[in-house]
Amino acid sequence: MSVTAINRTLTAVLLAVLVAAPWVLPMFEAEFWLAITAEMLIWGLFAASANLLFGHVGLLSFGQALYFGFGMYGVAIGVDRFGLGFWPALGLGIAAAVAMAAVAGVFAVRLTWHYFAIITVVFSLIFYFLALRLKPLTGGDDGLSFAPPPVARFGDVTLSLGDETVQYLVILAFAVAAFAFQARLYASPLGRAFAAVRESERKAALLGIDVLKVRWIAFVIAGGLAGLAGALFAFYGRYASATYMYYVVSGEAVIWTIVGGTGTLLGPGIGAALLTLVREELSTVWEHYLLVVGAVVILTVVFAPRGIAGAWNAALARLPGVRS
Amino acid sequence: MSTTRRSFLATALAGGAASVMLARDLYAQEGGPIVIGHQVELTGGFASWGYWHDKAAKAAAKLINEGGGIAGRRLDLVTEDTESSPATGARKLRSLIQRNRAAFVTGSVHSGVMLASIPIATELKTVYFSTGEATEATGSRGTRYAFRSGTDTYALAAAGAPWAFNNLGKTWTMIFPDYAWGHSHHQEHKAVIERLGGKVHDPIAVPLDARDLLPYLTRIPQDTEVLFSVFFGAQSVAFYTQAKALGLEKTMRMYSVSGTMEAIAPEDMEGAAEGVVVVENFPRMLRFKDDEFHREHLRIMEVDPVHARETSSRRVYAKSHAWQAWENLFLLKRAIEVSGWRTKRNDPDVIRALEGMEVPNSLAHPQGAKLLRAQDHSGMIDCYISRIESNEYRVKHMVPRAELQAMLPPRVDFTTQAL
Numbered sequence: 001m002s003v004t005a006i007n008r009t010l011t012a013v014l015l016a017v018l019v020a021a022p023w024v025l026p027m028f029e030a031e032f033w034l035a036i037t038a039e040m041l042i043w044g045l046f047a048a049s050a051n052l053l054f055g056h057v058g059l060l061s062f063g064q065a066l067y068f069g070f071g072m073y074g075v076a077i078g079v080d081r082f083g084l085g086f087w088p089a090l091g092l093g094i095a096a097a098v099a100m101a102a103v104a105g106v107f108a109v110r111l112t113w114h115y116f117a118i119i120t121v122v123f124s125l126i127f128y129f130l131a132l133r134l135k136p137l138t139g140g141d142d143g144l145s146f147a148p149p150p151v152a153r154f155g156d157v158t159l160s161l162g163d164e165t166v167q168y169l170v171i172l173a174f175a176v177a178a179f180a181f182q183a184r185l186y187a188s189p190l191g192r193a194f195a196a197v198r199e200s201e202r203k204a205a206l207l208g209i210d211v212l213k214v215r216w217i218a219f220v221i222a223g224g225l226a227g228l229a230g231a232l233f234a235f236y237g238r239y240a241s242a243t244y245m246y247y248v249v250s251g252e253a254v255i256w257t258i259v260g261g262t263g264t265l266l267g268p269g270i271g272a273a274l275l276t277l278v279r280e281e282l283s284t285v286w287e288h289y290l291l292v293v294g295a296v297v298i299l300t301v302v303f304a305p306r307g308i309a310g311a312w313n314a315a316l317a318r319l320p321g322v323r324s
Numbered sequence: 325m326s327t328t329r330r331s332f333l334a335t336a337l338a339g340g341a342a343s344v345m346l347a348r349d350l351y352a353q354e355g356g357p358i359v360i361g362h363q364v365e366l367t368g369g370f371a372s373w374g375y376w377h378d379k380a381a382k383a384a385a386k387l388i389n390e391g392g393g394i395a396g397r398r399l400d401l402v403t404e405d406t407e408s409s410p411a412t413g414a415r416k417l418r419s420l421i422q423r424n425r426a427a428f429v430t431g432s433v434h435s436g437v438m439l440a441s442i443p444i445a446t447e448l449k450t451v452y453f454s455t456g457e458a459t460e461a462t463g464s465r466g467t468r469y470a471f472r473s474g475t476d477t478y479a480l481a482a483a484g485a486p487w488a489f490n491n492l493g494k495t496w497t498m499i500f501p502d503y504a505w506g507h508s509h510h511q512e513h514k515a516v517i518e519r520l521g522g523k524v525h526d527p528i529a530v531p532l533d534a535r536d537l538l539p540y541l542t543r544i545p546q547d548t549e550v551l552f553s554v555f556f557g558a559q560s561v562a563f564y565t566q567a568k569a570l571g572l573e574k575t576m577r578m579y580s581v582s583g584t585m586e587a588i589a590p591e592d593m594e595g596a597a598e599g600v601v602v603v604e605n606f607p608r609m610l611r612f613k614d615d616e617f618h619r620e621h622l623r624i625m626e627v628d629p630v631h632a633r634e635t636s637s638r639r640v641y642a643k644s645h646a647w648q649a650w651e652n653l654f655l656l657k658r659a660i661e662v663s664g665w666r667t668k669r670n671d672p673d674v675i676r677a678l679e680g681m682e683v684p685n686s687l688a689h690p691q692g693a694k695l696l697r698a699q700d701h702s703g704m705i706d707c708y709i710s711r712i713e714s715n716e717y718r719v720k721h722m723v724p725r726a727e728l729q730a731m732l733p734p735r736v737d738f739t740t741q742a743l
Contacts, residue, residue, distance in 0.1 A: 032422035039415065132503050132532070140504030142435045142458050143410055145443045145465050162447050238443035241410045241436055283412075284419070287367050287405045 002323040003316045011266065018172055022165040031164060038168045040276045041175040042233050043256065044269030048182060049225035050253035055263035056186065057218040058198035059112070062250045063120025066104070066127055067097040067223040069245030071230025073131070073138060076240030080146040081137070086161075089149070090231050097227020098220060100127075105219035109212055112201075121247045131242035143241030161235055171232050175269075178228060183265055185221070194218055226253075255293075259300045261307025270308050355666070357398040360385075360656060361420030361429040362649065363441065368408025369557065370434050372587040375639065376625075376646035377433060377455065378403060383624050384650040387687070394657045395665070401653070402426055406437045413437030414444055421448045427668060430652040432456060433645050435505060442470045451656070451674060455648040457583060459508055462702045468741040471678060473655060473696060473703035474605055474648045477505075480581050481512035482731040483707035483723045484603035486520060491721075492577040492601060493549025494522040499540060499563075500554040502529035509554045509581065535559070537566045544572070551576045553584065560584050564596040573599050582644035589631055589640045591715040604708040604717065605644040606691045608632045612708065612719035613692065621650070621690035630716060647691045648703075654688035655681065655696065672743040679739055694725060699734035 018037070025034050046068055053059040074093030078084040084092065104123045111119055131138045138144060151159040151170055161167040185191050193214045196204040201211045234240045243249075253268075260271025275293055282289035304311040317324035362381045365374030385401040393399055402424045406413030413432055420426040421444075429445060430453045432438045438454035438461050445452035446467040454461045459476045475483065496517050500506025506529065514524045525548065530540045535558070544551060551572060555563045567573065578600040590597040607613050610622060610629035619629070625641060627634055632641035656674070659665070659681065663673035680698035683689045695704040704725045710717040 032419065035418050035422065036415075129531070133529075135504050135507055139439070140507065142439050142460065142504040145439050147443060237411070237414050237440060238447070239410065239414065239440040241440065243410055243436065280419075283405065283407075283416075287407075 001321065003313055006316055006322065007313070015176065019169075022168055034164055034168050036276065036280055038171045038236060039233075040273040041171050041269070042229050042236060043253075043272035043276060045175050045178055045232070046226055046229035047253045047256035047260065047268030047272045048178070049222040049229065050250070051257040051260075051262060051264075051268040052182070052194075052218060052222040052225065054254065054257060055267075056191070056194045056198060057215060059109075059215065059218070060117050060254070061120045061222070062117050062247050062254065063104070063108075063122075063124040064222065064226045064253050065245050065247060065249035066120075066124040067101050067226035068230035068233070068249065069127065069131065069240075069242065070097040070100045071227035071232075072234040072240035072244055073144070073230075074227070075231045075234035076139075076144040076146055077137065079149060080144055085149045086151045086235070090235070093231030093234065094224060094227045097230065098224045101220045101223020101227075102216075105216045105223070109215035109219055120250070124245060124247045124250060128242055128245040128247075131245055138240070138242060141242065143239055143243070145239045148235050148238055167236065171236065174228060174232055178225060179265065179269070182225075186265065190214070190217065255297055257307075259297060259307055261309030261311075264307065264309040264313075267307050267309035274308070355397055357400040358394050358660065359400045359402055359424060359426045360653060361417075361424060361426030362401055362403045363406055363413060363417050363420060363429055363431040363437070364403060364649070365408045365432060365434055365437070366403075366405035368406070370408040372557070372639070373433055373642040373645060374405075374408075376587065376642040377649040379625060380646045380650040381430060381653060384653040387624070388653060388657055395661045399653070399657070406432055406434060408434055408437070410434070410436040410440040414440040417441045417444050417452075418448075421445070421450050426450070427671075428656050428674070429453070430455070430649055430656070433648075435461075439465055442467060445469050449668075449671060451671065451678070453648070453652040453655075455645055455652070457505065457508075459512070462700050463735055466701060466736060466738060468675060468701075468738045468743060470738075471652075471655075471696065471701040472648075473651055473694065473705075474645060475705065475707065476702065477508040477512045478735075479702065479728065479732055480603050480707075481509070481516050483728050484579075484581070484709055485513050485516035486731070487709050487721050487723070488550060488552075488577075488579050488601065489517055489520045489522055492579055495525070495547055495549045496522060496552055497525040497528065497544050497548040497550075497576075498552045498554075499528040499530065499544070501532050501556065501559060503532055505556070505583075506554050509552075513552055530555075530559075532559075535562050537563055538570075541567060541570055541572065544576075546575075548576045550579050552579045554581060555584055557588075560588065561593060561596075564593055564600065568596040568598075577601065586644055587640050587642040589633060589715070590712045590717075591631065595715075597712045598715070600712045601720070602710050602712065602717065604710050604719075605705060606647050607708045607710065607719050608641075608643055608717035609719070612710075612717075612722075615685065617685060617687045617690045620687055621647075651683075651689050651691060655683065657688075658683065675743060692725075695729070697729070697734060698739050699737040701738055702732075702734075704729045704732070 050064050053061045071093040074096035075089045078089035078092040108119050132141055148161040159166045193209050197211050197214050205211050256271035257268045261267025316322055364377045385399050388399050404416035404420055428451045433455040435456045435458035438456050446469045451469055453471045457476050459478045462472045498510045510527050517524050525545050528540050528543050580602050582604045627641045632643050659674045659677040663677040665674050681696045685693045692706045697704055706725050707723040708719045709721040710719045
């Protein structure tokens with residue numbers, strides 16, 4: 001049996017568990033964890049956007065929060081100011097994030113390493129302060145809260161995000177679709193071009209790959225993923241705020257990616273889920289829980305530089321009878 | 325007749341004559357504890373305020389339980405830290421309601437957190453008291469489930485601006501941090517001053533991270549009579565220190581709201597705050613509301629009666645806001661008992677009981693008598709206009725709640741919303 005086959009089986013089991021969660025958790029009076037799982041899925045998606053750039057193209061971005069914020073505000077402004085329904089508002093959020101990434105990407109992808117990281121932070125800060133100033137549109141530092149419109153209507157039946165099961169399943173559906181899309185993407189010629197650029201942009205150029213174009217495409221797709229996460233988070237929280245556009249939020253995505261495993265498909269999701277779990281359990285008993293999160297990150301970098309997913313794959317490959 | 329501490333508590337809490345043993349019996353007869361959540365800023369930018377909100381809520385819960393609990397049931401106060409972040413605050417609110425089964429929540433003083441929380445509390449059909457100043461919480465973003473016992477920017481402008489206009493000057497300049505709290509104060513005060521016939525210069529919005537305020541202070545027009553400032557924390561200290569260095573107080577009157585120097589002692593600013601006029605919700609000095617309830621409240625909170633400094637530390641009581649964390653528990657206790665609430669199914673009765681609730685000056689309500697106005701769920705309270713003299717907050721004028729209410733027509737009517 002191969003590592004890939006084992007991981008596929010485990011992914012299927014995980015998916016089955018996630019689908020069953022809305023019906024299983026209430027049996028244990030643990031409905032609260034449904035909301036937390038939904039949040040884990042959203043943050044996992046957000047971490048995946050940082051992973052796409054860092055793990056697959058070699059660009060360390062501290063600016064993904066900008067596109068997350070555009071996704072949030074697209075939804076909040078769409079619903080609150082324009083009276084849009086669920087799907088148009090979701091579309092507006094994703095489109096706003098993609099458009100912003102397309103523009104920012106033109107400038108950012110010409111740079112690499114620390115220069116790239118710095119320009120992504122600068123873009124993030126510019127729009128963070130702009131969002132704080134534009135109170136009539138964004139609600140400023142108070143943010144923008146709204147009542148979510150129904151997801152769909154079937155005759156007399158209305159699917160509403162107020163129903164926690166509906167909300168969770170909607171988020172799960174988008175998360176699964178987004179990760180499936182990434183799996184296809186990384187296996188495609190474009191995904192291989194990403195890897196070539198990550199390994200050596202000079203060699204990639206010699207192979208005829210338009211490095212800037214590939215980076216730009218990756219940047220826009222990553223912006224779209226972050227925008228989708230932001231749009232879902234706005235619906236989940238019924239709120240949008242400039243605080244989510246701050247570069248510290250981007251840093252969290254990088255940390256989740258590193259802990260979960262850069263360059264892997266599900267690693268960022270695992271990192272986000274694990275650290276959300278740590279936060280959820282520890283923050284109720286110790287307000288300085290971030291010290292533990294910091295310790296987890298340091299231990300991961302030192303003892304498992306490829307993250308949890310990387311360490312898992314390496315452990316599987318060492319098992320007798322398992323092909324890497 | 326002498327009043328012992330025990331008899332005083334019993335009288336003040338109306339029903340608190342029961343001893344702890346009796347209270348235990350009552351819990352056993354009436355059912356399990358009532359869980360109330362406290363969503364508070366224990367860490368992050370608002371931690372210096374949150375410390376006091378936490379202390380006030382815990383002290384009030386202890387007092388309630390010593391007096392027999394709520395309708396004979398023990399009050400379990402569950403506290404969650406928002407980290408002064410809307411994202412965390414919203415998550416902690418869900419945790420309080422869904423995980424800890426809090427039936428009611430007294431909430432954040434952070435405007436972003438409380439505005440992020442109101443839609444969630446509403447959706448989860450849970451009564452939520454916010455303690456910050458964003459007008460929207462009991463206005464455009466409020467709901468039937470959202471209450472606030474203190475003042476917002478609308479009320480603070482109505483309380484202080486007319487007096488300041490008549491006593492400090494007619495030509496105003498407003499300087500504030502470039503974010504919603506500052507802009508909100510600017511809009512509300514500008515409206516009042518212009519309505520009274522005064523002149524308001526273009527506002528000066530200062531970036532949030534600015535510590536060198538000189539470029540902004542030099543933009544203040546020469547003919548300014550009143551400089552209205554709204555800053556927070558370190559930027560507030562920077563503002564007063566640098567304004568003093570420029571000698572602005574010699575040519576204009578300095579006017580502000582309590583939030584600007586909340587949890588800060590004037591003496592720690594080495595004279596920079598001298599002469600500043602501030603609108604307070606709860607006078608910092610005992611002698612300007614000198615009654616047994618205020619005195620006992622300060623004793624329980626372990627603060628001195630002059631500077632409101634904690635007796636065991638250098639901390640200064642965030643008095644104009646944190647009293648809400650104390651009083652909200654007593655408002656809920658009263659509403660629960662009046663309405664006969666037993667389970668979450670009875671929440672609409674608690675809401676109806678809170679709407680229009682009037683409470684007397686008491687240990688339960690040491691800030692003073694107040695009305696929780698039915699339409700906008702806002703507290704109508706006495707306000708105080710104080711001037712800092714010799715590092716002390718000396719009250720110059722009290723605005724009675726009836727006067728405040730008359731100047732503050734409700735902008736919304738939540739009672740029309742279905743429950």
